[in-house]
Amino acid sequence: xxxxxxxxxxxxxxxxxxxxxxxxxxxxxxxxxxxxxxxxxxxxxxxxxxxxxxxxxxxxxxxxxxxxxxxxxxxxxxxxxxxxxxxxxxxxxxxxxxxxxxxxxxxxxxxxxxxxxxxxxxxxxxxxxxxxxxxxxxxxxxxxxxxxxxxxxxxxxxxxxxxxxxxxxxxxxxxxxxxxxxxxxxxxxxxxxxxxxxxxxxxxxxxxxxxxxxxxxxxxxxxxxxxxxxxxxxxxxxxxxxx
Amino acid sequence: xxxxxxxxxxxxxxxxxxxxxxxxxxxxxxxxxxxxxxxxxxxxxxxxxxxxxxxxxxxxxxxxxxxxxxxxxxxxxxxxxxxxxxxxxxxxxxxxxxxxxxxxxxxxxxxxxxxxxxxxxxxxxxxxxxxxxxxxxxxxxxxxxxxxxx
Numbered sequence: 001x002x003x004x005x006x007x008x009x010x011x012x013x014x015x016x017x018x019x020x021x022x023x024x025x026x027x028x029x030x031x032x033x034x035x036x037x038x039x040x041x042x043x044x045x046x047x048x049x050x051x052x053x054x055x056x057x058x059x060x061x062x063x064x065x066x067x068x069x070x071x072x073x074x075x076x077x078x079x080x081x082x083x084x085x086x087x088x089x090x091x092x093x094x095x096x097x098x099x100x101x102x103x104x105x106x107x108x109x110x111x112x113x114x115x116x117x118x119x120x121x122x123x124x125x126x127x128x129x130x131x132x133x134x135x136x137x138x139x140x141x142x143x144x145x146x147x148x149x150x151x152x153x154x155x156x157x158x159x160x161x162x163x164x165x166x167x168x169x170x171x172x173x174x175x176x177x178x179x180x181x182x183x184x185x186x187x188x189x190x191x192x193x194x195x196x197x198x199x200x201x202x203x204x205x206x207x208x209x210x211x212x213x214x215x216x217x218x219x220x221x222x223x224x225x226x227x228x229x230x231x232x233x234x235x236x237x238x239x240x241x242x243x
Numbered sequence: 244x245x246x247x248x249x250x251x252x253x254x255x256x257x258x259x260x261x262x263x264x265x266x267x268x269x270x271x272x273x274x275x276x277x278x279x280x281x282x283x284x285x286x287x288x289x290x291x292x293x294x295x296x297x298x299x300x301x302x303x304x305x306x307x308x309x310x311x312x313x314x315x316x317x318x319x320x321x322x323x324x325x326x327x328x329x330x331x332x333x334x335x336x337x338x339x340x341x342x343x344x345x346x347x348x349x350x351x352x353x354x355x356x357x358x359x360x361x362x363x364x365x366x367x368x369x370x371x372x373x374x375x376x377x378x379x380x381x382x383x384x385x386x387x388x389x390x391x392x393x
Contacts, residue, residue, distance in 0.1 A: 045392045068370050
């Protein structure tokens with residue numbers, strides 16, 4: 001009996017630690033990304049960054065590149081010295097598809113979207129306003145859904161409403177808004193874009209800036225242009241605005 | 244009588260053939276040397292071969308003893324990066340498997356220096372985990388952690 005209880009406790013502890021680790025890197029990541037490959041206690045200094053960048057460049061277009069790229073970005077986030085240049089390297093990864101949208105015959109993206117999500121979260125950890133334009137650029141220009149959602153999610157953590165709100169409102173009205181006409185569930189691109197719209201709306205709610213009200217109102221007033229979840233998110237965001 | 248003589252000669256031939264087959268296995272680097280090679284040259288030649296696990300085991304202590312020498316250090320790095328990285332690695336292939344066992348031993352020898360210069364090698368082995376045994380990959384991660392950064 002005692003053995004069974006102990007076994008149960010061990011299982012629960014293992015499940016808990018796995019869950020905590022997943023939460024740490026966000027729920028956006030694919031379930032099979034090799035998080036456990038890199039030892040948790042590994043800490044690296046700045047001099048490793050050029051090597052990591054070199055390996056990252058070499059991985060582009062190769063078989064199994066996504067796993068390798070994810071591990072490289074995970075290693076970049078493990079650079080612990082202060083000050084560090086790791087954010088410059090992470091920014092390069094984040095903007096890779098936007099700056100050089102090369103496509104291979106086999107894959108739609110040359111850089112793993114999961115690796116970019118991780119890099120976005122790494123950049124957000126800097127709490128540096130300088131990366132706000134980078135995030136906005138991702139939301140506007142990137143073609144993969146996950147990095148766009150991640151970029152929208154981390155914006156409130158970077159602060160500066162003056163830089164963020166006007167641009168998000170503009171994107172919500174144009175690229176992700178009513179301007180695109182009625183929403184069709186079977187239109188995959190539109191569906192993915194609307195998931196990004198939902199993330200933008202949630203961030204606007206977290207920022208609580210009343211300037212977002214007209215754009216949010218437009219979303220709730222035109223339910224045919226969005227998914228139900230997006231409209232609900234707009235109602236919730238409106239409640240959070242700080243008048 | 245003639246038959247008996249023929250049988251005796253036959254048995255003698257069989258014995259001598261068997262004796263040739265049971266030639267002693269090499270035990271030291273000297274047994275592996277070709278011509279006027281130095282011990283290090285022999286070790287370098289053997290370690291570049293595919294397979295030959297037993298011979299490689301013989302030369303490893305010499306590598307371990309001289310790893311702090313810049314030439315040996317550079318040679319081991321080169322070996323690990325260009326001779327023991329195997330994109331076609333298959334656990335069931337005995338030659339590949341035992342070559343990877345040697346790769347792990349070489350990693351350990353290189354890792355014993357704890358020099359930052361070994362990072363690219365450890366990184367390669369840690370990142371491309373499908374090219375190696377699990378034990379080799381884990382060794383690479385462990386040795387990466389043990390590097391003494393200045």
